[in-house]
Amino acid sequence: MPCSPVTSGPDDATRDRQPVAFARRGELLARVRDFAAVRRSLGASSAGELAVLTAARLADTLPLACVAAVGQDVIRVRCGGALDEVEHVSTAVRAFFDPADERCDDAARLGWAVGSAVAAPEVDDVTLAETSEAALAQALTSGGGETVGAALVAGEDLASELDRALAEDEMELFYQPKLHVRQQVIKSAEALIRWRHPSRGLIPPADFIPLAEERRRVGPLTLWTVRRAIQDQRRLRRLGHDVRIFINISGQVLADAAFAEAVCHYIAAAPDARLGFEITETAVIRDPEGAIANLQRFAAIGITVSIDDYGAGLSSLAYLKQLPARELKIDKLFITGITSSHRDPLIVRSTIDLAHALDMEVVAEGVETHAALALLSVMGCDMVQGYVLSRPVELETLASFLAEERHHRASADTRASFTRLSATWKRA
Ligand code: C2E
Ligand code: CA
Ligand code: CA
Numbered sequence: 001m002p003c004s005p006v007t008s009g010p011d012d013a014t015r016d017r018q019p020v021a022f023a024r025r026g027e028l029l030a031r032v033r034d035f036a037a038v039r040r041s042l043g044a045s046s047a048g049e050l051a052v053l054t055a056a057r058l059a060d061t062l063p064l065a066c067v068a069a070v071g072q073d074v075i076r077v078r079c080g081g082a083l084d085e086v087e088h089v090s091t092a093v094r095a096f097f098d099p100a101d102e103r104c105d106d107a108a109r110l111g112w113a114v115g116s117a118v119a120a121p122e123v124d125d126v127t128l129a130e131t132s133e134a135a136l137a138q139a140l141t142s143g144g145g146e147t148v149g150a151a152l153v154a155g156e157d158l159a160s161e162l163d164r165a166l167a168e169d170e171m172e173l174f175y176q177p178k179l180h181v182r183q184q185v186i187k188s189a190e191a192l193i194r195w196r197h198p199s200r201g202l203i204p205p206a207d208f209i210p211l212a213e214e215r216r217r218v219g220p221l222t223l224w225t226v227r228r229a230i231q232d233q234r235r236l237r238r239l240g241h242d243v244r245i246f247i248n249i250s251g252q253v254l255a256d257a258a259f260a261e262a263v264c265h266y267i268a269a270a271p272d273a274r275l276g277f278e279i280t281e282t283a284v285i286r287d288p289e290g291a292i293a294n295l296q297r298f299a300a301i302g303i304t305v306s307i308d309d310y311g312a313g314l315s316s317l318a319y320l321k322q323l324p325a326r327e328l329k330i331d332k333l334f335i336t337g338i339t340s341s342h343r344d345p346l347i348v349r350s351t352i353d354l355a356h357a358l359d360m361e362v363v364a365e366g367v368e369t370h371a372a373l374a375l376l377s378v379m380g381c382d383m384v385q386g387y388v389l390s391r392p393v394e395l396e397t398l399a400s401f402l403a404e405e406r407h408h409r410a411s412a413d414t415r416a417s418f419t420r421l422s423a424t425w426k427r428a
Contacts, residue, residue: 026086026118027132028077031140032359033111035073051075054107058096065089081116081202083201090116100335113139118207137323161197162217166224170196173228174392175245178385179407181377188244188276190385191229192392193221209250218252223262230266230273231393237272241402246276246306249354251283255290260297267301276304276327281315286324292323299324306363311351321358327383328355332366335386339371349379356380370414377414388414 032038032050039047051069058075059067079089095103097112110388115136119128165171175189196202212218222252229245236243253259266275284291295305306327307320311334322330330351334344350365353363364376367386376384389400389410401407 006284024083024086024118024120025080025123025128026090026116027128028114028116029132029136030075030077030093030097030114031136032073033113033140038073038110044078047098048072050107050110053104057105057107058093059262061096062089062092066101082203083207086118087204090118091343094174102340105113114182115139117139129186162212162215162366163223165195165197166217166220170198171221171224172394173225173232174394175232175390175398177243177390177398177401177407178246179389179410180383180385181373181381184333184408184411186241186402187244187383188246189398190246190248190392191225192248192280193225193237196222205344213250213252216252218250218258219256221260222247222249223266226263226266226275229275230270233273233275234270235395236399236402239399239403241399243402246278246304248308249283251280251286252277254283255287255294257294258289262295263295263303265273267303268367274302276306278306278308279323279325280308280312281310281320284320295324311347312362316350316360326360326372327363328360329363329365329404330381331387332386335364335366335372335376336368339369339375344374346425347383348376352380 021420035047038050042050051072051074053068055069055075056273058077059065062077062079062083064085065077068076070076075187077085077089077093088263092103093116093123094114095101096105097108097114098104099108099111101108113136115132115134115138117128117131117135119131172196173196175193176190177186179185180187193205197203207243209221213223225247229247233243233245249285267275277295278296279291299305304327305325306321306329307323307325308329310317310320310328312331317328328351330348334348335352338344338348352362361382362383363383364372365384367373367376367384367388369388371388373384373388389407390398393401
């Protein structure tokens with residue numbers, strides 16, 4: 001993709017040269033939160049060069065994006081490509097400006113707000129620019145903690161298409177295996193929904209689940225997921241693989257009595273189904289009484305309850321223990337940097353110990369490297385899930401993964417890391 005030079009002036013050249021045939025285009029704006037304070041601290045001359053120099057370093061890390069300094073305190077990034085390519089740029093830009101991220105730039109400590117927008121091909125450049133500006137404005141007003149504002153330009157259109165998508169079977173479930181570390185067996189898999197849109201390609205859940213929640217469409221969507229997961233599990237079992245399938249349950253349906261009734265009905269019709277529900281503490285907090293009542297019903301009919309994204313919120317494990325949960329998933333926030341951070345391994349180890357004391361199995365999600373897998377294994381983590389084993393894949397690919405026992409190959413690669421890390425960790 002052609003790229004503009006890093007520039008300090010308002011730059012419209014990139015807009016003209018932006019190819020229009022991309023599946024998606026993204027625009028991100030990063031702005032120093034308090035430029036006056038930065039100027040006082042760095043001096044006018046250094047502060048004046050801040051955006052240009054920072055943009056140059058950012059451009060070095062993103063060869064396929066167009067990075068430009070706009071004035072003294074704003075950096076604009078434009079990119080295009082398949083949705084996952086645009087998302088990759090977006091993640092990299094956010095990491096670059098996030099002082100808590102190990103990939104951040106030195107300038108990140110000055111405090112930046114980031115706003116982003118992703119557009120479908122039919123959305124014009126002006127709308128895209130206005131949307132990213134609105135997202136930046138939202139990020140700027142959201143105080144110190146929240147640095148990211150995002151908006152999907154095509155959201156309106158997508159929402160109106162959701163019903164058709166469900167009726168015409170455009171949704172798909174991808175599966176990501178969870179490996180039991182000690183037994184070296186794939187015990188379960190998480191179902192992750194995708195929307196195979198006829199013109200927009202594969203849309204990830206983050207782009208439509210919030211819309212479905214807003215339009216109160218999560219009920220039908222989740223019931224579709226339960227039905228499909230039951231069918232898929234049956235197919236897997238016929239192929240000789242008996243894995244429990246975990247489904248993500250949104251807070252909007254968790255406490256809903258009609259939803260629980262429908263689930264019980266499906267399970268009664270398929271008593272051999274082995275399902276699990278992943279729930280977050282935020283989902284429970286909406287209506288704790290209703291949620292706990294439903295969770296008890298689910299546990300009673302053999303559905304394993306798993307607490308998802310643990311550590312990302314504020315609840316203590318003691319509070320969550322009121323739920324009939326057997327599994328605790330530590331949020332990938334603590335896992336992806338586990339071998340490079342000083343703090344994260346301590347948090348993870350104490351969480352594992354506490355969860356075991358409360359009789360729960362622990363899953364680490366977002367395990368991307370063999371070194372992380374080895375460390376988690378030494379810490380006594382029961383199960384791992386993440387790119388190191390497999391990305392979320394279609395059912396057929398999961399079946400081949402299980403048939404070829406590909407996790408054994410991954411485990412062999414982990415062994416070298418294991419020996420080294422095991423010694424270090426035991427010494428610590
Ligand atoms: P989640 O439940 O936390 O799912 C894990 C997400 O992390 C998935 O993104 C998965 O692709 C990604 N992931 C897996 N392994 C790794 C790794 O090693 N490194 C990194 N960096 N990421 C990894 P995905 O599929 O885009 O799903 C995003 C979220 O959408 C899910 O987060 C879940 O909250 C929601 N979601 C997905 N499917 C459904 C569904 O059927 N219903 C509802 N209500 N929500 C869903
Ligand atoms: Ca999940
Ligand atoms: Ca999760």
